[in-house]
Amino acid sequence: MTLGNLVIEIVKKLGVSHVFGVPGDYNLRFLDYIVESDGLAWVGNCNELNGSYAADGYARENGIGVLVTTCGVGELSAANGIAGSYAHNVSVLHIVGYPNSKLLESDAPVHHTLGNYRKNSFLTTFSAITGAQTILTATNYLEELQRVVLHMLLTKKPAYIGIPTDLIDMDISHTIEEILFYPQSHDAIIETLGNRILERFLRAKKPLFFLGANIARFGLRTLMTQILQKTDAKFGTTLMGKSIINETSVAEPNFLGIYAGDYSTEGMVGIVQSSDCIISIGTVETDLNSGGFSEDGIDFENVITVRPNSVKVGKTLYSGIDIEKLLLYIKEHAKPNTLADKTFTLPKESATLLPSLKGALNHKDFWTRINKNIIKEGDIVVAEAGSSLFGLVQQNLPTGIDFVSQILWASIGYTLPSAIGSAIASPHRRVLLFIGDGSFQLTAQETSLIAQHNLNITVFLINNNGYTIERAIHGATQPYNDIPRWHYLDLVKALGIKTTFSIKTFQELEHHYDAINQKGPKVVELFFDPLDFPPLLKQISDKLEAANRK
Amino acid sequence: MTLGNLVIEIVKKLGVSHVFGVPGDYNLRFLDYIVESDGLAWVGNCNELNGSYAADGYARENGIGVLVTTCGVGELSAANGIAGSYAHNVSVLHIVGYPNSKLLESDAPVHHTLGNYRKNSFLTTFSAITGAQTILTATNYLEELQRVVLHMLLTKKPAYIGIPTDLIDMDISHTIEEILFYPQSHDAIIETLGNRILERFLRAKKPLFFLGANIARFGLRTLMTQILQKTDAKFGTTLMGKSIINETSVAEPNFLGIYAGDYSTEGMVGIVQSSDCIISIGTVETDLNSGGFSEDGIDFENVITVRPNSVKVGKTLYSGIDIEKLLLYIKEHAKPNTLADKTFTLPKESATLLPSLKGALNHKDFWTRINKNIIKEGDIVVAEAGSSLFGLVQQNLPTGIDFVSQILWASIGYTLPSAIGSAIASPHRRVLLFIGDGSFQLTAQETSLIAQHNLNITVFLINNNGYTIERAIHGATQPYNDIPRWHYLDLVKALGIKTTFSIKTFQELEHHYDAINQKGPKVVELFFDPLDFPPLLKQISDKLEAANRK
């Protein structure tokens, strides 16, 4: 067995079947191992940033994603994507091809280094944006591979492994043939804490579960759904936690809405403020996720917060608690709270049909139509941080949706490659991507992979002539919020997409529902006025501008 | 005066008239100052990596370039470009829009941060890839602006300035109205050293100047040309120093060729080894620039090396020497060496016309034709690190050429945005870009700026179905060296380019010379066999593969 074989084995053990990235002379030998492996496929991206986004999208579906780049030029191109995975707890393993170990040791000014005769590794750079990082040597490889991979498994943060190209073929069969991972976990006080939480829940009048994105990131969606079923409890989510649990009133009558301070859906602020027991699980605090830190009027004595490695009950913080064990315990012992206030709920959605509309598309009416006519049970819905995200978060989506967005890191252009990663990870699901023209321009070339791999992705491209979300924040008509004019449909055709739609009015939209709902790669260009915003977007942008200025 | 005004003043004092970048809510207020300024134009890029490359290309023409991004997502997207500027001593000032200072102080998990409640600045990241870096505060701004800008002026390394968005409008008129920069310099031993170098030159039998890229980076091309004229001395360049001095035998009969160890042009190795006085100025040591560190057979007692801040005479190193002052002194006191060996030279290029060719394009004949029929005096020639670079370096180019390439950092995709920066910096010159299809895919969207700004750029796109330079190094027919198939000419049309050519044979090429030589944006697609390489490329790639494996 060689070191290359071992790394391939690890990648396969982690449940990965597709590896993303861009070749470079320092990683070519490793790519040979991928190509020759049984069970791993290489997906070459157009550039490394796009590769990192694709690995992130893949990991959100699959648990773990792998990115391979060459050192210097390749890894630094991916830095923004890796940082986004860090911010959102997405486990991307970044494997970087390094020069020959002797060259590396010698500080020789070889290509892809800064040529300054200093150790030219970017470990410092990546130490800020990955959870664990290493460069393998002939002596450290076994310890370091373990340390870095285990750290990723425990924290879900991306990890970085540099491999000098000459070590790939190094024979290691005298030491190792197989490696198995058992992330540690602690169970000292799980029982005490689980009981305390359940007691609080059972004696409350208006108990409420409040659920966040880390439930998905730590693979706890099924467990959480079981707890909700056994407790028959009311619940809401954060913005970042959107759709991690079914949110239609039919499937989940206990779903109340999204709470995010001033950015909450209707009625949620009152509900949250009046609750006497909020059990917050896997939630994340960020400006957008908290309505610009406007979570007022809550008595924190009534709040229990369960985070990946800690639990807070009122003002007491328990550190080092394994979230999965705790939720398992709660699931085992959960029962409904029969005392709970039955009126503590929201009115049911009306089932009335949406009337047909005439005239140009607008955000007020567009997203309700999309939700009724396009988005279907089980779809993966990917929303770019722009009018798409803020149009979609206010819709209650069908059951079994994976909702992908980057609300904290908010790197535009992220969603196109990410959707590709999701589609490759879950080939039997349909991916619906909603992306603004501005965002599309950052990573547009990756569209060619949708065609090349014949992915079941429909791209809804919001053409509103520029950075509308920025116009909403500042400089509505300033030239810096304009973007170069592209012929988007010609462009995607040149990249291999055969099916395209150009839609300006609601009639045209209605006319094409069936065709759009067909399987296969397609791009739907949708025209909007540059100064038309989804209602929530205007509210958020005013607040952002105020925070920037004050 | 506000801080925003002061920063704009500084940017203008540095001789900059175009600022590159991408907006984001944390920098929008600063962009207002650019838009409203007298004498600064905003050039919005499709993404930040492309913006950093464009600022680099602009700086190579103009001395200094400026890039504006938003923090986190924006700056990290540009990291690879900034690192390339560092490796190549290109002065790019990277201005990063930060959140409001109070938010920043509070470690609040706002958007575009990692959300981990730690100081979320990427100064550590950028400390590895910029020369000086700072985040401005209400108290430090004057000291820090000076320190960082001066460092850039002295070292030519990129610099990083973060500005919290609320400080842009801060009134600073009580402290400052104007700022002037005087980079320090030392002249203690300039005279001694200058004389020693001249004496060595004058008593040598076979003296030789050996010139490198930093002559261009430090703005010393004119001075160097004057020295060559006054001394009437023979000279060669490095690969990275290609074309910094005229290299046609008519304009510069003293030009000998390129010396790069095993990658030298014909006859150069013998010439260099037999010289008894090599005066090396502004050269840089890297693997490609030194023929894989194969500069053997030179007696280093005969070598004088002048670097930006040091001079080495034989085995004595003088540190802290201002290169410009030293060259000025040498120019003042220079005279020809009348003893020098007149036969110490290369045969003149033959003026014979190149015969017309039939059949498919090939690298052996293509580059000589391009050099004779397309490249003209005064052009800016940009060559991507691939078959383009290794095809072109072996041609002696016409006089007054700026030759742009990234031989050390070698980040593919660099040249397209960089060519845009060059064209904007030097609107009266023609830019010829030679780029491989693989490289083009990384940054292709930026083509739309060529159309949008109607730039005088001709893009020669080498379509050889993938990463040919990588095929030459390793895995000639491995799938990872294939790339998605694009319809390149349809694509660039969708991005606004009106004039395009598709060329498969030498007859077609000959037929279109005149049309291609017309002014204005255009793209010429050229088809080559995936396994056809320029001769030098094969030689280099064999050596790279050996270095990776050994």
Ligand SMILES: Cc1ncc(C[n+]2csc(CCOP(=O)(O)OP(=O)(O)O)c2C)c(N)n1
């Ligand atoms: C990598 C990156 N660069 C810049 C930004 C700043 N930014 C946030 S939203 C936005 C504009 C998005 O415009 P578009 O995708 O067209 O959305 P829409 O018009 O639908 O709002 C920009 C430039 C960012 N978030 N990420």
Ligand SMILES: Cc1ncc(C[n+]2csc(CCOP(=O)(O)OP(=O)(O)O)c2C)c(N)n1
């Ligand atoms: C950002 C970056 N990613 C990856 C590489 C590794 N690399 C070096 S050359 C090359 C292929 C270039 O192919 P192309 O531009 O088509 O050139 P040609 O076919 O003309 O040789 C690659 C992938 C790199 N240098 N920079």
